[in-house]
Every structure is written in structure tokens, then in C-alpha cells.
Amino acid sequence: xxxxxxxxxxxxxxxxxxxxxxxxxxxxxxxxxxxxxxxxxxxxxxxxxxxxxxxxxxxxxxxxxxxxxxxxxxxxxxxxxxxxxxxxxxxxxxxxxxxxxxxxxxxxxxxxxxxxxxxxxxxxxxxxxxxxxxxxxxxxxxxxxxxxxxxxxxxxxxxxxxxxxxxxxxxxxxxxxxxxxxxxxxxxxxxxxxxxxxxxxxxxxxxxxxxxxxxxxxxxxxxxxxxxxxxxxxxxxxxxxxxxxxxxxxxxxxxxxxxxxxxxxxxxxxxxxxxxxxxxxxxxxxxxxxxxxxxxxxxxxxxxxxxxxxxxxxxxxxxxxxxxxxxxxxxxxxxxxxxxx
Amino acid sequence: xxxxxxxxxxxxxxxxxxxxxxxxxxxxxxxxxxxxxxxxxxxxxxxxxxxxxxxxxxxxxxxxxxxxxxxxxxxxxxxxxxxxxxxxxxxxxxxxxxxxxxxxxxxxxxxxxxxxxxxxxxxxxxxxxxxxxxxxxxxxxxxxxxxxxxxxxxxxxxxxxxxxxxxxxxxxxxxxxxxxxxxxxxxxxxxxxxxxxxxxxxxxxxxxxxxxxxxxxxxxxxxxxxxxxxxxxxxxxxxxxx
Numbered sequence: 009x010x011x012x013x014x015x016x017x018x019x020x021x022x023x024x025x026x027x028x029x030x031x032x033x034x035x036x037x038x039x040x041x042x043x044x045x046x047x048x049x050x051x052x053x054x055x056x057x058x059x060x061x062x063x064x065x066x067x068x069x070x071x072x073x074x075x076x077x078x079x080x081x082x083x084x085x086x087x088x089x090x091x092x093x094x095x096x097x098x099x100x101x102x103x104x105x106x107x108x109x110x111x112x113x114x115x116x117x118x119x120x121x122x123x124x125x126x127x128x129x130x131x132x133x134x135x136x137x138x139x140x141x142x143x144x145x146x147x148x149x150x151x152x153x154x155x156x157x158x159x160x161x162x163x164x165x166x167x168x169x170x171x172x173x174x175x176x177x178x179x180x181x182x183x184x185x186x187x188x189x190x191x192x193x194x195x196x197x198x199x200x201x202x203x204x205x206x207x208x209x210x211x212x213x214x215x216x217x218x219x220x221x222x223x224x225x226x227x228x229x230x231x232x233x234x235x236x237x238x239x240x241x242x243x244x245x246x247x248x249x250x251x252x253x254x255x256x257x258x259x260x261x262x263x264x265x266x267x268x269x270x271x272x273x274x275x276x277x278x279x280x281x282x283x284x285x286x287x288x289x290x291x292x293x294x295x296x297x298x299x300x301x302x303x304x305x306x307x308x309x310x311x312x313x314x315x316x317x318x319x320x321x322x323x324x325x326x327x328x329x330x331x332x333x334x335x336x337x338x339x340x341x342x343x344x345x346x347x348x349x
Numbered sequence: 350x351x352x353x354x355x356x357x358x359x360x361x362x363x364x365x366x367x368x369x370x371x372x373x374x375x376x377x378x379x380x381x382x383x384x385x386x387x388x389x390x391x392x393x394x395x396x397x398x399x400x401x402x403x404x405x406x407x408x409x410x411x412x413x414x415x416x417x418x419x420x421x422x423x424x425x426x427x428x429x430x431x432x433x434x435x436x437x438x439x440x441x442x443x444x445x446x447x448x449x450x451x452x453x454x455x456x457x458x459x460x461x462x463x464x465x466x467x468x469x470x471x472x473x474x475x476x477x478x479x480x481x482x483x484x485x486x487x488x489x490x491x492x493x494x495x496x497x498x499x500x501x502x503x504x505x506x507x508x509x510x511x512x513x514x515x516x517x518x519x520x521x522x523x524x525x526x527x528x529x530x531x532x533x534x535x536x537x538x539x540x541x542x543x544x545x546x547x548x549x550x551x552x553x554x555x556x557x558x559x560x561x562x563x564x565x566x567x568x569x570x571x572x573x574x575x576x577x578x579x580x581x582x583x584x585x586x587x588x589x590x591x
Contacts, residue, residue: 056431056479058423145382145395145406148427152420169419178431178479180423194478194523201527209482239483 009305009331011162012340015171019191023335023342025303027326029318030348034326036333037345039191042300045345048204049252051243052300055186055261056209058177061155061169062184065096066118068108074116075107076123076138077158079183080213080233083282086126086137088230090219097159097166101220107134119154121147132224158184158216162338172339181213181233187339188258188301206247208240210264217309228309231284234264238278244295245276253297255347259310262296263287269294289315298347303330303337317346350487350573353378356429358421358476360412360468361439363390365541366491369563370436375403377567382406382425382432385439404429412439412468413460422475431483432476434570437469437513438491443505445546450504458505465509470516477520477529484528487573489566490517492533492581503547514581521579530573533581536562 016022020040027034037045046052062078075092082088093105110116110133114125122141129135140147157172174189175197201207213233219225244254244265256262267283269276274294287293293316304311306327314323326344335342357374361367363385371381375398385391388409398405406428410417426432443453443461473488480486495503496510517531524531538544540556565584569576576582 054482056482058426060423145408145424145428148424149408149410149420152424168416169423170415173419173475174478176478176482177475178482179426194481197481198523198527207482207484209479 009303009337010334011338012336012342013162013164015190015340019193020196022191025326025330025335025342025344027318027322027344027346028349029298029322029346032319032322034322034329039343040196042196042345043199043203043205045347046200046205046255047252049206049247049250051206051208051247051252051254052200052257053208053210053240053244053254053261053265053296054174054176054189054192054257055182055212055214055264056174056176056178057182057186057211057213057260058174058180059157059169059172059182059185060180061152061157063097063156063158064118064121064151064154065156066116068110068116069114070108072108076116076118077183077216077219078155079215079230080181082137082233085143086139087123089136089138090216090221090224091134091136092220097163098161100161101218104220109133110136121150121154131227132221134219134221135224160218160338163340176209179211181211182260183213183215184217185339186212186214186258186260188261188299188343190339191343192257206243206252208243209237210240210261211235212260212264214258214260229263229286231282232260232263233280233282234267235280236264236268236276236278241276241278253347254295256296256299259287259299259301259313262293262299262313265295266291266293287316288312289320291316293317298345300343300345302339303335303342303344305337314344314346350434350570351378352434352571355379355433356426356431357381357434357436358384358425358429358432358472359436359438360384360472361491363387363394365543366536366539366559366563366566367436367438368394369559370438370566371405372398372403373563373567374434374570375401375405377571379434380404380429382408382421382429384408384410384412384421384425386411411464412472413463415471418468418471418475422472431479433480433485434487434489435473435476436489436491437472439468440465440491440506440509440543442543442547446549447502447506447547449502453505458508461505461509462512465506466512466516469513473520477524480529481524481527486529487570488517488520488529488531489570490514490531490533492535494535494537496533496535518579525578530576530578532569532573532576532579534566534569534584535581536566536584
């Protein structure tokens with residue numbers, strides 16, 4: 009699949025592969041066709057996490073270059089983070105040199121911030137918990153000055169924070185943009201709303217999609233912080249009662265909804281915390297009927313999640329079609345709607 | 350709007366009306382993020398609010414700076430939670446003494462529009478999408494009677510405030526159905542540094558204190574569900590007697 013290297017001008021004109029798992033069929037559409045693909049009483053659940061300036065360039069304990077990518081804040085106030093060696097996003101993650109070996113107590117320094125390693129994960133020496141040298145407004149102001157968006161080698165140029173925000177971003181919880189919502193311009197959302205489609209939100213700390221470390225990548229997604237408000241649980245119940253479909257916008261919204269239900273006997277209720285739920289082949293969704301998502305490589309973690317929503321044979325055919333037809337992949341790429349008609 | 354536990358973001362909060370309004374909002378139960386260029390004054394306001402048991406966070410920044418806008422919105426939401434109330438109070442007169450339009454440099458008009466109009470537009474763009482998704486939120490534009498009356502020498506400022514009022518009306522027309530409300534409020538004359546800079550000869554003793562005006566505006570915000578979206582109001586009309 010060809011990656012989209014940069015945000016495109018006309019989001020509504022981006023391609024959308026509409027996949028119907030019930031009819032076992034798919035067809036080519038555009039983002040602007042969503043009003044015809046959704047019905048009044050359907051509920052779109054969006055992840056309103058803003059994207060953090062999660063990449064910090066700094067120095068290790070002996071002055072070695074290191075890049076830290078924050079995966080998200082923990083309830084302790086520390087941050088889970090992945091370490092990378094010399095270089096930056098221009099080098100493929102799998103080609104990056106290993107970061108300096110660190111142990112608990114090691115100090116990492118950035119432009120005007122510093123952090124202490126509190127823990128090194130048994131999963132990988134590159135996965136750590138960091139505590140910054142300040143908290144509150146002083147920390148957040150410094151992070152926004154020092155940090156850059158996480159990006160990968162297929163992108164064309166340095167990204168700015170405004171390139172990686174969904175149009176309804178709120179609290180900065182996400183290490184990477186919850187990109188399924190990226191093409192949803194307000195023009196489109198307001199039209200859907202006027203047609204009776206309902207909206208609800210979750211906040212989900214979408215983590216990194218790849219680190220280049222095989223041990224770590226095999227463990228992705230790591231547990232992620234989420235919040236499901238009472239209004240969202242209520243909206244899901246209303247949609248269900250009205251015969252509407254519950255459509256998660258993005259794998260992160262799906263993980264929040266299913267993760268919340270998994271912690272409450274399969275029922276969606278107001279909840280928050282961390283979820284370690286893995287959705288993949290064989291998983292039977294409790295809440296989500298379908299999802300709007302990016303165009304993922306069949307080998308990607310995000311693709312595995314789709315197997316809970318459509319048969320493997322259909323996904324393989326859809327993927328081959330997308331490949332053949334030049335669908336673009338990754339966060340600025342084209343979209344799939346996997347939704348039973 | 351019940352402010353208890355709500356996240357509020359106030360610009361121009363280091364002195365005058367902005368500082369007084371931030372204190373009033375906290376008194377009504379809001380958690381506030383404060384923005385202004387002057388870091389020391391801003392830190393003092395935040396410290397004063399915290400000393401009285403409220404929650405306030407100082408985010409020094411220039412609202413006209415594009416990069417800063419994303420930092421303000423992100424840091425504020427990280428600190429006080431989703432922003433339910435956004436108060437655009439920061440503004441600049443441009444060079445003082447005020448001067449006729451023919452003597453106003455284009456660069457000065459540009460700067461005034463940057464702070465008073467484009468800055469608020471950008472911050473609203475970043476914050477109000479999440480409000481519309483939640484189906485509620487309030488954006489307050491602090492305006493001026495110079496937005497309506499054509500006072501000689503108030504050109505750059507008056508133009509920016511007139512445009513700001515209209516920005517609120519159009520946002521209200523677009524987002525009212527999604528539950529996001531926009532109000533413009535004219536605080537009236539007050540005894541502030543800005544007033545003294547604009548009218549150095551005025552008798553400060555007869556001007557209302559910003560604290561008095563802030564109480565009226567806070568009350569207006571608490572009662573904003575009763576107000577038509579996009580409306581332009583005068584703080585003086587919103588007295589305790591209502």
C-alpha cells in the first residue's frame with residue numbers, strides 16, 4: 009500500500025472503501041458519501057483525544073542522543089515512553105540505532121526539561137516510565153515548547169501540531185493522532201447531525217503504532233487510558249433501542265468502548281481507567297457494530313482488529329482491491345467503513 | 350451555565366477585567382487556565398486564586414502566535430479538563446496615544462487584528478469543535494462600544510472589535526444547533542490600565558472597578574442559557590437587580 013505522505017487539501021474527496029460484512033461486499037466511495045452510508049439513529053462515537061507533542065529530542069545519562077516518544081500519562085503522573093537512539097523521524101524506526109541503555113534512576117535531559125527513569129519494562133529495555141522534573145502548568149508549557157508530533161519516515165516534511173489534530177480535539181492524551189476522524193470536516197459532521205445521525209465521544213490515549221523494536225511492536229497496543237462519559241453510554245443505549253448502529257470512529261474509539269464494556273460484564277457504562285483489551289480474530293464485540301478506520305496494511309495491528317468486525321475472506325478481498333486501486337495508507341491516507349448494511 | 354467543576358480558559362487574565370473575571374469564575378466553581386503575555390503578573394493572579402482555595406493555572410503566551418494557540422488549548426485542557434467556557438478577553442489598542450486611521454501604519458492594524466480577531470478565531474477553532482461534539486460550550490468575546498460607535502482615533506481597535514462581534518454572530522449561526530453558544534459583551538468603561546492608556550485625561554475616580562464589571566459578566570455567563578446565541582450585551586445592563 010502506498011502511504012499518504014502529507015495531509016491532503018480536500019478531505020471530503022478522499023477515498024472511502026465501504027465494506028458490508030453482512031452482504032460480504034464492498035464498493036468505492038468518498039468521505040463526502042458518508043451521509044448516504046449512515047442512517048438516522050446511527051451513533052458515531054469519536055475519540056476526542058488531542059495529539060500530544062510526544063516526541064522529545066534530548067540526551068541520555070552520558071550525553072548520548074536520545075529521542076523519547078511519550079505513549080501517555082499514567083495515573084501516577086509518570087509517563088510511559090519509548091526510547092529511540094540517534095536520528096529522528098527521517099530514519100525508519102526499524103533502522104534507528106538502539107537508544108542508550110538506561111536503568112531506574114537514569115536522567116534524560118531535553119531543551120528545558122529533564123526526566124528521571126522510574127522503571128524499565130521487562131518487555132523491552134526501550135520501554136520506560138519517566139517522571140519529569142516539574143508538573144502542572146510549568147510542565148505542560150515546557151512540553152509544548154520542546155515537543156514535536158511523532159511522525160514516521162514516509163511523511164514528506166516536519167509536521168506541526170495542527171497537522172495532527174482531529175477537528176474536535178480536547179484533552180491531549182494521544183501519542184499519535186486518532187486519525188480515523190481526521191477527514192471529518194465540520195461541514196460533514198453538521199450535515200450528518202442535521203440528518204439525524206447522533207454523536208458521542210470517548211477519550212482514548214491512542215499509543216504508538218510502531219517502534220521498530222520487534223519485542224515491543226509484538227506487544228502493541230499496550231494498555232491505554234480511556235474515558236467513557238455517562239452521556240456516551242446513554243447515547244449507545246438510545247441508539248440500540250432505536251435500531252441504530254454504533255459506529256466507532258477509529259480503532260481507538262472501538263478499544264475504549266469494548267474495553268469499557270469488558271470491565272463491566274459486557275455492558276457499556278460510564279467508566280474510565282486503563283484497558284488492556286486486545287480486539288482481533290475471534291473477538292465478539294459487545295458494543296460496536298462497525299467502524300470507520302484508516303487504510304491499514306494487512307500486517308498492521310490495526311488490521312487485526314478489523315477481524316472482529318468482518319470475515320477474513322472479505323477483508324483479504326477488500327485489501328487486495330484497495331492495493332490494486334491505489335488507496336493510500338497511514339494517518340493521512342484513505343478510509344474504510346466496515347459496517348453491516 | 351453551571352460553572353461548578355467546569356474547565357474555563359480566560360485570555361488577557363494577568364490584570365484588569367481578565368484577572369477579575371477569572372477570580373469570579375473560580376468563585377462560581379470553575380477550574381481556570383489563565384493566559385497572558387506577562388508571565389509575572391499572570392503567576393501572581395494564579396497564586397492569588399490558589400491561595401483562596403480555587404484552581405488556576407498560568408500559561409504565559411501571546412494569543413496572536415499560531416504555535417502558542419495549540420499549546421494554550423492543549424495545556425489548558427490537560428490541566429482543567431475539557432474547555433466548557435472560553436473567554437476572549439485579551440486585546441490591544443495598538444499604539445497609544447490613539448491616532449486617526451490615516452496616521453495608522455498597516456503593520457499596526459495588522460497587529461491589532463492579530464491579537465483582537467485572528468487570535469480569538471484561531472483559539473475558538475481549536476477549542477469549539479470539541480464543544481460541538483459534546484453538545485455544549487460557551488465562547489465569550491469581550492467587546493467594546495467602539496465596535497458599534499465610530500469614534501475618531503479608535504480605528505484599528507474599533508474595526509477589530511466590530512469584526513470580533515460579527516465573528517461571534519456567524520459562529521453562533523453555524524454552531525448554535527450543535528449546542529455551542531457565543532456571546533459578545535461590552536464591559537463599558539472601567540478603571541483599567543488600558544483605559545488609562547487610551548484616555549489619559551479621564552477622571553479614574555468616576556470609573557467602575559473591573560471587579561464590579563467582572564461580577565456582572567460572571568452572572569451573565571451563569572445565566573447564559575437565557576440569552577439568545579450570538580447576542581451582543583452590555584455588562585451594565587446585567588446588574589444584580591435582574
